[in-house]
Amino acid sequence: MKKSTKFLATAAAALAIFFTTNVNAQSGDSKALRLGIGLNLGVPTTKAYSFAVGGDLRLQKDFSSNISGILSAGYTNFSLKDDYIGDDLSMIPVKAGAKIFFAESAYFSGELGAGFGTKDGQKTAFLWAPGVGYGFDNGLDLGLRYEGAEYNGGSVGQVALRIAYGFRL
Numbered sequence: 001m002k003k004s005t006k007f008l009a010t011a012a013a014a015l016a017i018f019f020t021t022n023v024n025a026q027s028g029d030s031k032a033l034r035l036g037i038g039l040n041l042g043v044p045t046t047k048a049y050s051f052a053v054g055g056d057l058r059l060q061k062d063f064s065s066n067i068s069g070i071l072s073a074g075y076t077n078f079s080l081k082d083d084y085i086g087d088d089l090s091m092i093p094v095k096a097g098a099k100i101f102f103a104e105s106a107y108f109s110g111e112l113g114a115g116f117g118t119k120d121g122q123k124t125a126f127l128w129a130p131g132v133g134y135g136f137d138n139g140l141d142l143g144l145r146y147e148g149a150e151y152n153g154g155s156v157g158q159v160a161l162r163i164a165y166g167f168r169l
Contacts, residue, residue, distance in 0.1 A: 031062040036141060038164030040076065045146075045157040049078040049089070052158045056093070060166065066101040070111065075118075078156060089156060091115035091149070093127055105135050115149050125149035125156075139166045 035057065042052035056074025063069060078089040095113030102108060109132070115125040131145025143162040149155060 031064075032060075033062075033169040034060045034166040035169055036060065036164040036166040038074075038141070038162045040074070040160045040162050042076075042147070042158035042160035044078055045159065046078075046155070048081060048084045049156065050081045052076060052078045052160065054093075056162075056164075058164065058166075060099070068099040068101075068107075070097050070099060070109070071095070072097075072111065072113075076115070078158070087119055089122065090118040091122070091125065092118060093147075095127055095129065097129070099133075105137075107133050107135065109133060109143065109145065123151050125151045131162075133162070135166070139168075140164070141166055 036059075038056045038058060040052070040054040040056060042054075044050070044052055054074055054076035056072050058070055058072040061069045073092065073094045076091050076093055080086055080088050093113060093115045095111040097109060097111030097113075099107045099109045109130070111127070111129040113127045115127045117123055117125070127147060127149050129145050129147040131143050133141060133143030133145075135141045141162070141164040143164070144159070145162065146157060146159055148157040
């Protein structure tokens with residue numbers, strides 16, 4: 001396993017421990033914890049692929065009224081165009097990041113992580129994903145992001161719409 005992949009896996013594990021540990025140092029008030037289930041529909045920015053589709057689970061922990069940490073994992077498939085020879089690109093993205101709310105329900109987000117290829121010969125990719133979104137009071141969350149996947153000697157990207165529903169835990 002490469003050093004960068006080990007680092008990302010260790011960072012994700014540390015964040016997972018942080019999110020699941022219930023420590024209230026200053027008061028008895030706990031910050032909100034949510035689990036979101038999302039559908040991702042994307043337009044690839046690489047000409048070899050026609051569309052991208054996937055799903056994810058996202059854990060969100062509020063640190064303050066305008067900053068939340070997020071952990072997500074899911075599945076993404078990039079469909080290869082008929083004109084190209086080869087297989088679709090499939091990966092399991094695992095990411096950690098933050099949401100910064102610039103208005104009551106509108107936010108900027110940023111995530112970093114790894115995309116683990118699910119087919120033989122598909123490598124692990126470094127993922128980065130800046131975005132914007134809006135979380136509704138009824139649990140609906142709509143987000144738009146660019147997600148880049150950087151491989152050894154290659155990259156693929158998408159502009160994706162995330163439609164999700166979040167449950168308060």
